Every structure is written in structure tokens, then in C-alpha cells.
Amino acid sequence: MTRRSVVVVDDHAMFRTGVKAELGAHPDAVEVLGEAADVDQAVEAVTRLRPEVVLLDVHLPGGGGAEVMRRVGLRQPETRFLALSVSDAAEDVIGTIRAGARGYVTKTITGPELVDAIDRVATGDAVFSPRLAGFVLDAFAGSIEVAQVDEDLDRLTEREREVMRLIARGYAYKEVASELFISIKTVETHVSSVLRKLQLSSRHELTRWASDRRLL
Amino acid sequence: MSSTATSPTPAPRKAFRSTDERLLGGVAAGLALHLGVDVVYVRAAFLLATALGGFGAAAYAGLWLILPTDTHLEQSTPGLEAASRQGKRRSGRPRRLEDVGLLVAFGAVALGVAVLGQTVFGGSVVFWPILLGVIGLAVLWRQADEAQRERWVDSTGRIDLVRAVVGRGGTASWARLAVGVGLLLSALVLFALQTGTSGQLGVARDVVVAGVLGVAGLALMVGPWLFRLTGDLSEERAARVRSQERADMAAHLHDSVLQTLALIQKHASDGRTVATLARAQERDLRSWLYGETPPPDTSMASALKAAAAEVEDGHGVPVEVVTVGDAPVTERLRPLVLAAKEAMVNAAKHSGADQVDVFAECAGAQVEVFVRDRGRGFDEATVPEDRLGVRNSIVDRMRRHGGTAAIRTAPGEGTEVRLAMATTPTGGTPTAPSTRTEETA
Numbered sequence: 001m002t003r004r005s006v007v008v009v010d011d012h013a014m015f016r017t018g019v020k021a022e023l024g025a026h027p028d029a030v031e032v033l034g035e036a037a038d039v040d041q042a043v044e045a046v047t048r049l050r051p052e053v054v055l056l057d058v059h060l061p062g063g064g065g066a067e068v069m070r071r072v073g074l075r076q077p078e079t080r081f082l083a084l085s086v087s088d089a090a091e092d093v094i095g096t097i098r099a100g101a102r103g104y105v106t107k108t109i110t111g112p113e114l115v116d117a118i119d120r121v122a123t124g125d126a127v128f129s130p131r132l133a134g135f136v137l138d139a140f141a142g143s144i145e146v147a148q149v150d151e152d153l154d155r156l157t158e159r160e161r162e163v164m165r166l167i168a169r170g171y172a173y174k175e176v177a178s179e180l181f182i183s184i185k186t187v188e189t190h191v192s193s194v195l196r197k198l199q200l201s202s203r204h205e206l207t208r209w210a211s212d213r214r215l216l
Numbered sequence: 217m218s219s220t221a222t223s224p225t226p227a228p229r230k231a232f233r234s235t236d237e238r239l240l241g242g243v244a245a246g247l248a249l250h251l252g253v254d255v256v257y258v259r260a261a262f263l264l265a266t267a268l269g270g271f272g273a274a275a276y277a278g279l280w281l282i283l284p285t286d287t288h289l290e291q292s293t294p295g296l297e298a299a300s301r302q303g304k305r306r307s308g309r310p311r312r313l314e315d316v317g318l319l320v321a322f323g324a325v326a327l328g329v330a331v332l333g334q335t336v337f338g339g340s341v342v343f344w345p346i347l348l349g350v351i352g353l354a355v356l357w358r359q360a361d362e363a364q365r366e367r368w369v370d371s372t373g374r375i376d377l378v379r380a381v382v383g384r385g386g387t388a389s390w391a392r393l394a395v396g397v398g399l400l401l402s403a404l405v406l407f408a409l410q411t412g413t414s415g416q417l418g419v420a421r422d423v424v425v426a427g428v429l430g431v432a433g434l435a436l437m438v439g440p441w442l443f444r445l446t447g448d449l450s451e452e453r454a455a456r457v458r459s460q461e462r463a464d465m466a467a468h469l470h471d472s473v474l475q476t477l478a479l480i481q482k483h484a485s486d487g488r489t490v491a492t493l494a495r496a497q498e499r500d501l502r503s504w505l506y507g508e509t510p511p512p513d514t515s516m517a518s519a520l521k522a523a524a525a526e527v528e529d530g531h532g533v534p535v536e537v538v539t540v541g542d543a544p545v546t547e548r549l550r551p552l553v554l555a556a557k558e559a560m561v562n563a564a565k566h567s568g569a570d571q572v573d574v575f576a577e578c579a580g581a582q583v584e585v586f587v588r589d590r591g592r593g594f595d596e597a598t599v600p601e602d603r604l605g606v607r608n609s610i611v612d613r614m615r616r617h618g619g620t621a622a623i624r625t626a627p628g629e630g631t632e633v634r635l636a637m638a639t640t641p642t643g644g645t646p647t648a649p650s651t652r653t654e655e656t657a
Contacts, residue, residue: 011304059304066305089296089506092305108498130573134538137577168538169586169632170573 003028004122007049008035009042009068010057010084015107019055019084022111029115037061042068046079052122056101058085058092066099073100082121084109090135097198103127125188126195133168136194137161156194163190233283241280263322267329273350295505348406349429352399403429469504473497492532499525516543516553516583520576523557527572531564534571541578543639549583551617552637558609559587559633567591567631581639588632593625610635 006023010016016035023030033049036042039062046054046068054072056065069081083101085092093104102121105114106129117127128136140156156164159180166176173191177184234245244262248255265272299305476497483489503521513519517539524535545553556574563572569591576585610633614621619637 059299061302061304063303064299064305086502087295087299087506088502092296095305130536130538130575134540134575137540165575165577168540169575170536170571170588170590 002119002122004030004053004118005033005049005051006030006053006055006118007033007042007045007051008055009037009045009060009065010035010055011037011059011061012057013037015057019114022114025111026115030118039063039067039071043071046072047076050076051079053118054079054081055084055118056081056096058083058087058096065096065101069096069100080121080124082117082127088131090138093132093135094139094198097132097195100199102195103129104132105129106131124192126191128164128167128191128194130168130170133164136198137164137168139198156197160190160194160197163187164194167191231283233280241276243276243279243283246283247279259322263326263329266326346403348399349403352396352403400429465504469501472500488532492529495534496525496529499528514544516545516549516576516578519545519553520556520574520585523553524560524572524574527557527560527564531561533564533569535560535564535574536571537574537576539576539578543578543583546639548617548641549637549639551613552583552585552619552635555610555613555619555621555635556585556587556633558613559635562610562633563587563589563591563631567593569630578639583637583639585635586632587635588630590630593627593629593631595625595627 008016008019010019016037020032020035023032033051034045036045039060042054042056042060054068056068058065060068065081065083065085072079081101083093083096083104084107085096085104086107087093088106097104102124103117103126105117105127109117120127136156140161162180163176166179167173171179173184173187177187180187231250232246233242234249244258245255248258251258262272262276265275296305476493479493480490483493517537520539521537524537527533528535543549556576560572560574563569567589569589571589573588574585575588576583611621611623614635614637617637618641619635621636622634623631624634625631
């Protein structure tokens, strides 16, 4: 496992200390470069330290975690955001993902799981907890209002839906793979594609995404 | 969390002014939501009606006057409201560039139609004064409308007229007030000048018209809250009741947190008890802060969460519940809840796993519940007859009530129980293969 650089952003000092202590127990996997307590500090720290992964609280003074992602956003595409929150409100979770986070975990996550999630996000994969998978299924079923979903983005493929359901049932990626007789890599591809569908809300953004990757 | 899918008793639909989607007063957006049509058509209709003799503007103003704003008070939870107030999260949809574009486009069309009308049907001396006056009134009105959402009451509990119009103050509010008044006044002056030069009779008319317009302007400044006072009063009352309930709840929670902390100190050496206590307290706080849980006897999601909470407290194993969609708990679905609870108890008691995952999906005519653990699993064949849990409580119970149960387990592989039940007797047979148990390879 490569050593990942991390910045911890949370307005509760006690929680930051706790996370740092927990990550300190895995010095060969994660290095905490710095921390921040609000949006301004976070933007400053992230642009100065250029970490691979930012652990980002959803609720943050100055406009929330989404604001940090918006301001750092395109300037630093190599930095990835992992949302960490106590709020289980669907609109916050979905909103944070749509603002650009590569995953969402709750603050009760254990140390090793967090280290694993950081590594996964750093390599460009998405981290979906069972709860997030449940929200995603809800969102694409239309129960949660996702503003302006496009017809062609509106749909998850049958396979993606299956993967989401298994993750919601508590299956790890490895278990999802063996259940569906596909490789872990394929599971990761499906999850990333669901993430992308969540994040690209309008045709305009889809076009930009496609042209960024020279697909148009 | 996902209680919007199928609510048992739909409330009568009421039209509101939308505060999220509005360009001007949110009338068109609210109406579009109410009628279920795209908001662009509603706006176009208003515009068309305005161009054809001004009826649209009148209707818009009338609806603005009558329709109450949609309040998010009831939807939001205390935790989210607090976070929004403290600026820790963005509330509402951010205003996007395309919205402004739409506004500009509509404005341009309206102005074009007005100018066209003026050139075709001959210039009218009152056109520009009226336009200026209308804009002024609109600015004033919108201003008062925002102020409406503030508390109009000053510290002594009486309605403060200045606060009613200007809200919490701030240069922007005063500036807008000044602009509104200024436009109104210049409209009056312009009108008076134009009519004054066109004849002797105009002078007398000026005075009357100017007076009427002045009074009307004043009424419009103060008007909005007067008109909506009755509606707002009942809303205020409801809000007060809610806030009292919340105060009680906060007191209750503080007590319970103190209790829990005391208990944790007492059991500091017993890790398991501490974890259970902390978990129960977390659940309690979480449901109050972020949950919008309907009572367990009406909602499948709540019923399962309540069952999971009981199992957690009883056996000290965390039970994570994820639900998608929701359904009312009918007599038909009650056995499903009981069977699911039994499966949770089994997992917590016998599997040795440190967590149980529950996933429920209420989609279409069927409700499916999965209870899964990563524990030691068991060999179905070796379960003695006297261990009735699985066979009686789960498999037989489901079969008796027309549902299905499938258990997947093997020693060392953990266990997953899949329960399925149709929501109505005629809703088709659940898609589970049969009630036989199957083993994972």
C-alpha cells in the first residue's frame, strides 16, 4: 500500500485529534499533512499542502464541505475528497457527492476501514457505504429530489442497480464481485460510473466532462 | 429518510409560492409545481397575458398576494436547520447562471412587447410613468416580501412597522426601499408633468391621480404583511408549538445524555457495555437531529429501525438499517417485520459477528428485507429440531402469511436471510424461488 498524504478538515477539534490519532496508528499507510477548521482554512491548507486525499466534514462553517470542493475544485484535480460526516440526511450526502466528493463515510468508521477508504479514494475509486448506496437507489428511484436529472443520466443500468443493492445489503466490493461473478475491477468500474451519473446533472456538464476526456 | 415514496394518507394539495425556484415572487414556480407542468410554460402564459392587456401582471400580483410561501420548517430537521443557520451547509438550490438568463430573456421579451405595443397603437403619455411605477412597486413589494419572513415583532412583542418593511435592516434593504420609493415618486412627478403640460384640466386631475397613487404606494409598502397577517399568524402559532415541543425534546435529550455519561463512567472498565450505551445514545440523538421518522406503526422503514434498535439494546451488537422507499405497515406486512426482527436477533445472538446489516427495499408491489451478518454461519442440516428460531419464526411465519424466506449460510460464511412479501394479496407472488434454504458454495 502506498503512503497517502491527507488533510483533515473538521470544525470539531476533538474529532480532528481523534482521527489523527487513529491514522497515526497506520504510519506506513497514511501521513497527515495538516488540518483545518473552516472553509477558508481548508482551501488554504489544501492548495498549499496539495494532499492526495482530503477528509472533509459535510457541515463546516463558511458554507459547508461543498464550498471547499467548489473553491479548490478544478485547480487541483489530483486532490480527491472523502466526505466524513455525522449527518445522515440524504440531501447532504447526495449534495456532497454531487459537489465532487469521491465517497462518503460516517464518523463511526473504524481506523482500518478509514485507511482503506483513503487508499481507495486516492487511487481514483469511489467509496460507497451501505447507507450511501441506499440513498443512491432512492435518488434514482425519484424519492429524493435530485435537481434536473436528465433523461439519459436518470437511469442506472440494471447491473449498476444490482451492485448498489448488494452494497446496500452490506456486501464488500470483493463479495459483490463473487456474488455477480465479475471481477473486483468491474465492480469498481460500476461504482465509479454510478458516482459519475450522480455528479453530472445537466447535459452541459456532461458535455464538459466528455470534452475534457477528448470523447467528443 | 426515505419516507416520501408512498405516504399512507396524502395531504390535500395546496398551492404555494416557491421560495427555491423563484425569479420574482415564486408564483409561477409554485403554480407550475402545483399543476405539474414545466415552469417555463407558466411564465410564458403570464407574460402573454400581460402583453395582451396586462391581465397577467394583475393575476401574478393577486396570486403573490394570496398564496402563502412554502415553508421548509416542517420538512427540515433541527440538526439540519441549525447547520444551515450557522452557515455550515448550503440550503436550497444555488442560483445558477441559466436562471438569470431566463429572467433576462423574459424581461427582454416583455419590454419588446411593451415597446411594440406602444409604437403600433400610438405613443401614450402614461406609458413610461406606468412602467417606472410598476418597477418601483415591484422592488418595494419584493422587499416587503422578504421582510415577511423575518419576525416582525420587536423585543417588546409588538409589531414593528419599520422592521416589517425593511426586515433586519442592512444597507441593501434600505437601498432597495429608497429605490422603490424613488421610482414611485419619479413616476408621479413625470405623470404630473406630462399631463400638466397638456391642458388646464390636467392640473386638477394630477392632484387626484398623484394622491391616489401615493396612497396606493403607501398601501403597497405596508400591504403585504397586512394581507397575509392572518395566514402568518396561524403559521406562527404552529411554529411556536413546534419550538416548544423541541425545547421539551432538547431538555429530555440533555437529561438522557447526562444519564448515559454517568452510566458510561460507572461501566468504564466494561468496553462492551460502554459501546452499547454510546450506540443507543447516538441513535437517540441522531434520530432527533437528522431523522424524520414517522411512527413505527405506519412506516416499514421506521418499524424495521425500531426493531433494530431493540435488538441492538438487547444484544449489544450494532444493527445498521438501510431502507429504500417506504410502505405503510399493513396487517399483511406485520409478519415480515416480526420475521426480520427474529432474523436480527438470531444474527446478533448466534453469529458472533460484530455488526448486522439490514437492507429493506419497498418497490412496486413487493417489500424485500435482507438481514446479513459476517459471522460463523451454520449448517442448516445440523440445527437441532428444538432450535425453533429459524424454522418457526422466520420460514414458517413467512410461508403462513404468503411470503417467502430464503436463508443462505454455510459454516464460516456468515448468514443472509432474505424475506419477501407482496404488499397486497393480489400483488403477485414474490420473486423468491421458494422457501427452501440454499447454501453458498
